[in-house]
Amino acid sequence: MITYSHELETDFTIEKNKLAFREAIAYVESQFGKDYPVVIGGEKIFTEDKIVSKNPANKEEVIGHVSKANKELAEQAMQAALETFETWKKWKPEHRANILFKAAAILKRRKHEFSAWMVKEAGKPWAEADADTAEAIDFLEYYGRQMLRLQDGVPMVNREGEFNQYNYIPLGVGIIISPFNFPLAIMAGTTVAAIVTGNTVLLKPANTTAIIAAKFVELMDEAGLPKGILNFVPGSGAEIGDYLVDHPKTRFVSFTGSREVGCRIYERAAKVHPGQKWLKRVIAEMGGKDTVVVDKDADIDLAVNSIVYSAFGFAGQKCSAGSRAVVHQDIYDEVLEKAVALTKTLTVGNPADGAYMGPVIDDKSFKKIMSYIEIGKQEGKLMTGGEGNDSNGYFIQPTIIADLDQDARLMQEEIFGPVLAFCKARDFDHEMEIANNTDYGLTGAFLSKNREHIERARDEFHVGNLYINTKCTGAVVGHQPFGGFNMSGTDSKAGGPDYLVLHMQAKSTSEKL
Template identity: 70%
Template sequence: GERITTDDKIVSINPANKEELIGRVSKANKDLAEKAMNTAYETFQTWRKFKPESRADILFRAAAIIRRRKHEFSALLTKEAGKPWNEADADTAEAIDFLEFYARQMLQIKDGVKVESRPGEYNRYGYIPLGVGIVISPWNFPFAIMAGTTVAAIVTGNTVLLKPASTTPVVAAKFVEVMEEAGLPKGVLNYVPGSGAEVGDYLVDHPKTRFISFTGSRDVGVRIYERASKVNEGQIWLKRVIAEMGGKDTIVVDSDSDLELAAKSIVASSFGFSGQKCSACSRAIVLEDVYDTVLDRVVELTKELTVGNPVDRSNFMGPVIDQAAFDKIMSYVEIGKEEGRLMAGGEGDNSTGFFVQPTIFADLKREDRLMKEEIFGPVVAFAKAKDFTEAIEIANDTDYGLTGAVITNNRAHIDQAKEDFHVG
């Protein structure tokens, strides 16, 4: 409830136009994180006793406010995260859906679950809030995932410290203002933008932290999981960690399938939002008898795509998020040139913004780095499989298992994929 200004700022710029400043937010340090934690801990004692219906109502009101300001938020996502309009619009819509969904879920579970009782006793199964949660949200869905993970915790009676991604702090600040306008009592949601090394680690380790909800990279997620497993002095629980991390999404294309649908799906999934999703197609594994047909069509479709500032609605693809992402993706392009055959793209330009051309590599082997490591950019690797069983084996041959797709008209192969494709 208290607005604090610091000299140290996080500066948010437009990744499509490095000269354009989107906003500055005050940067929290360890002392402010401690202050926020104590506020959240004290507020939890009253917030947990709020009627579930009243907590849900705040989410319904916030959803209504955002629905009225939908295009403003989408425009902010285009400017701050470089999202093309269709992706930005979907991000805002998903944020509204999360608010509505969790509010309705709360109304469903508020009375607990019926359990049997013997004569002379009364058994009850109810849900209780956990405590103070740390929400560490990502930059690639800076509204939907940030809002969804925050309100799921709040509506169930927990208080939250929200540490948004440092590249997209403005949309998070605007969301916090909406929650305040919707009637959320002060101290329930505490906005603490800051560095992961300073503020993030401190809050993950804090004895008053009850749970951590994290979305981001595998390295950071594993580190949080490890740190949260230690019981610090004054801690009276084992911390709960919800971690959604990286992906190496695969589209498997069977020989018995709609090949035009397959090609269009690969292009849309690989290059939508510049491939910056854990669910973006990073590998296309195609059965050998249709491999060339699918590959050629994907190359054709990719060469029709336009890349540029997403403010121009005619551009299919915008920038990648920042210089570090640009450098990482371009280094994988160089690896790809050694491992496979460059079919499209392979170029980047960071003079005005962080733009990478949609890139396709063909003829990768299952052990190649492009087939195993998360790139998080507009780069897709094609590999050939001799039959459907081998295609699933290649798809599973990575550390990641978040999402995947199979395009086939063969019902037996659909059932096989349900059992053997390690995703979800």
């Protein structure tokens, strides 16, 4: 039986674990102010133009500076990746996998350190940061094992006097565009999935969490990854992001982020440029407007916990966050009252000090979320929260807006913050109607004791990840492969058995004997 790191997450109620994590935070603080380079072909390049990384919980606290790549450096990185691809693709798959296993071992030893970087740079609470690092370890180990399973291809039927083979080969150079909200797990997972399958990559992380990505690039170097396989090109999406997506030598793009940017990448990648001799592949995980549905005979306390912790983990900055609660009319008032009471117990503050909920990522997010709260006040009834304070950091109180129409903006548009919309349903059919009434289809939760309704929800609730009688966040690598339908992306199922194949192409050979 395989044990996943999520099953070994740190118990912070134990004093020695608290002490160890505080020591990790102190160590990370001692590293503040350093400069991190662009890395191309193993060469470290420091530029004048830099990303200034700041703590979203304390705007005055500078984490460090990251050199920005321009188009010239992006082209240099592309050429380095193209050159190294010619040798890397010939490496034995088990040797590529061994580098991932080595990286996982290093990350296990430095788990608290990497989690502490996320507390400081991303504003992640302790438990959320710890789970993020655990998931990164899982990705490294899972994709390494999956590559070992895929290395011999798929057995074919042979007729007499014939030998047939079906094997997977790498695609080429990939562009990895990773998000701020899982700055280690998703960034690392998407990067190593491309690398272990024999591709070379250009990694462009979210600017707000570029130092965490830089630390991971250092880790992969320590694990023995040859130079030029992973090229680190932080910078402007408008400048180098578009340039690399459009590049005729780009073979695939792996993107995690907003619907708006994802659709733009998908459209740009579809155009064939001069010198391009393939159709680019796009692996996209975009947004969500995820629903926790509470049926008439659900366990009320379980439902309330599922609603609140789905909505407000990491300040709602998850594409999987349960930002909508759809509750049967017979229990609506009781569930709402208890959800409000539980929400009021959540602590908001600096995550380094152990608060349950920290800040949102930056000023742009803060303003967007606060504007949606104002919209919510017009569309429904403010039950709790609704207040924000950006004087020191970008803090917003967990907010519940109730009595919303199923087509209200707060019920339809992704906010990506600690805002929960409550809506009443007449019966099971109405619950499913509302659950499926957005453009998205990422995660959902269904709370019920009615077996007939559970089985119908299994079929009718149109999401990539459905959770029954639990919250709708926290997919575990190898247990709940993650990816959604509709405008939530290409349903690429990260952490699943089909994911690595997306980074390869199948080759069939037949020999007459």
